[in-house]
Amino acid sequence: MSHLFYQGHGRKPVLDQARGVYMWDTDGKRYLDGSSGAMVCNIGHSNANVLAAMREQMERATFGYRLHFETEASERLAAKTVEKMPPGLNKVFFVSGGSEAIESAMKLARQYAVSTGRGSRWKVISRSPSYHGCTLGALAVTGYRSLTAPFAPMMREMPKVPAPRAYLDGRDPEDPATGRHYADMLEDLILMEGEDSVLAFLLEPVGGASTGALVPPAGYMERIREICDRHGVLLIMDEVMTGAGRTGAFLGCEHWNIRPDIVVLSKGFAAGYAPLGGIVAPDWMVAPVLDQGGFAHGFTYAGNPLACAAGAAVLDEIDAQGLVDNAALMGARLKARLHALAQKHEIIGDVRGKGLLLAFEFMADPVAKTPLPKELRAFERFVQIAYENGLIVYSRRTRDGVEGDHILVCPPLIVTDTHLDEIVEGLDLSLSQFRAELPALDRVS
Numbered sequence: 001m002s003h004l005f006y007q008g009h010g011r012k013p014v015l016d017q018a019r020g021v022y023m024w025d026t027d028g029k030r031y032l033d034g035s036s037g038a039m040v041c042n043i044g045h046s047n048a049n050v051l052a053a054m055r056e057q058m059e060r061a062t063f064g065y066r067l068h069f070e071t072e073a074s075e076r077l078a079a080k081t082v083e084k085m086p087p088g089l090n091k092v093f094f095v096s097g098g099s100e101a102i103e104s105a106m107k108l109a110r111q112y113a114v115s116t117g118r119g120s121r122w123k124v125i126s127r128s129p130s131y132h133g134c135t136l137g138a139l140a141v142t143g144y145r146s147l148t149a150p151f152a153p154m155m156r157e158m159p160k161v162p163a164p165r166a167y168l169d170g171r172d173p174e175d176p177a178t179g180r181h182y183a184d185m186l187e188d189l190i191l192m193e194g195e196d197s198v199l200a201f202l203l204e205p206v207g208g209a210s211t212g213a214l215v216p217p218a219g220y221m222e223r224i225r226e227i228c229d230r231h232g233v234l235l236i237m238d239e240v241m242t243g244a245g246r247t248g249a250f251l252g253c254e255h256w257n258i259r260p261d262i263v264v265l266s267k268g269f270a271a272g273y274a275p276l277g278g279i280v281a282p283d284w285m286v287a288p289v290l291d292q293g294g295f296a297h298g299f300t301y302a303g304n305p306l307a308c309a310a311g312a313a314v315l316d317e318i319d320a321q322g323l324v325d326n327a328a329l330m331g332a333r334l335k336a337r338l339h340a341l342a343q344k345h346e347i348i349g350d351v352r353g354k355g356l357l358l359a360f361e362f363m364a365d366p367v368a369k370t371p372l373p374k375e376l377r378a379f380e381r382f383v384q385i386a387y388e389n390g391l392i393v394y395s396r397r398t399r400d401g402v403e404g405d406h407i408l409v410c411p412p413l414i415v416t417d418t419h420l421d422e423i424v425e426g427l428d429l430s431l432s433q434f435r436a437e438l439p440a441l442d443r444v445s
Helices: 050-058 072-083 098-116 136-140 145-154 178-194 218-233 254-258 281-291 305-320 322-345 378-389 419-435
Strands: 013-021 022-025 031-035 090-094 124-127 160-162 198-203 234-238 262-265 276-284 348-354 356-362 395-399 403-409
Touching: 031 419, 050 305, 072 090, 072 234, 072 276, 072 305, 090 098, 090 281, 098 136, 098 234, 098 262, 098 276, 098 281, 124 178, 136 145, 160 178, 178 198, 178 218, 218 234, 218 254, 262 281, 276 281, 276 322, 322 348, 322 356, 322 419, 356 378, 378 395, 378 403, 378 419
Parallel strands: 124 160, 124 198, 198 234, 234 262
Antiparallel strands: 013 022, 022 031, 090 276, 262 276, 348 356, 356 403, 395 403
């Protein structure tokens, strides 16, 4: 009997230990962590240098409240973080995770507007589908009906624009006209809502769990920046999943040379070694807020020295091991091999992603883009089959959380070609087993 509860009644094996890309349960079975947990463990498990840095900090102090002390660990991590940001993003606010970081970004943007005489602006536009966290404030900007619907009466939902899912809409993702088509929906919504009421636009540069590693079409990101500038709307980049090297650049937005107004970080930022997140903003935004009495916001563990020591050591490891470049190299190789699997297993209707943020989507008809019947709950069943085969992957549903099963393949950034062989072999075996369980489907042999 367990006194814990999570999402459901199911039980899992008990974790014994984890090293590098592998994890073992207490029965001795080994699993390859093909999703980095929930796209978190970017540098792999049990890195000796990170553990040593945490141990050193633990021997000095494990907690120092931000209203009582500054800490060397938080100052060091803030400086390291700013070094990796686009020019001008030079102020960091630490939190414990992604949902807290999203809310912190929205509240900073709002306080900035109030402090500078633009108090009419409060709406944060986001996309649908999207996922930005599980707290009520983060759910308000999340476009994922299965997660938001039960709580709708408890929150003020924010306006949404369609995510640029060109592959589902039959548009060419390489044509800049496609990017303009989706980006211009943002401008239309800003004008419809009233420019003076819109505070910010929030997006992931490469889609996360809600859209399965969706890469924006050509021209989209550049046009988004132009529209935000034209209408005085802040651009908040949710880099919770894409940041810390996951896509083959330290920030996902670097692939398009886009300058955000606020960057949101978590997950790979401390790579699972401690709960940590943060926002990075320019001084021109932070200064007026502080001048007006301070940021009316905060968390008990904001800037916790142990978490910050872990985060600083993680950033050191990313640099020392060249993990951003490795994510780009291994990601390209893995993506090519996923495309090869799609040729073999026709239920894979789309392969997409950047770096080691990759996904494939199941479809009954890859030409018509018809999803598998939602009653099959294929996204859950495939993950279980792979798990039984010793491969951990992650899944969600692309189409508003209701249907459109996709599988995220996002191993730690330390993966080698040997690890890729093992991942692809596990996927191939699991796909064959999964397909054998499915009823007859049109266009699927």
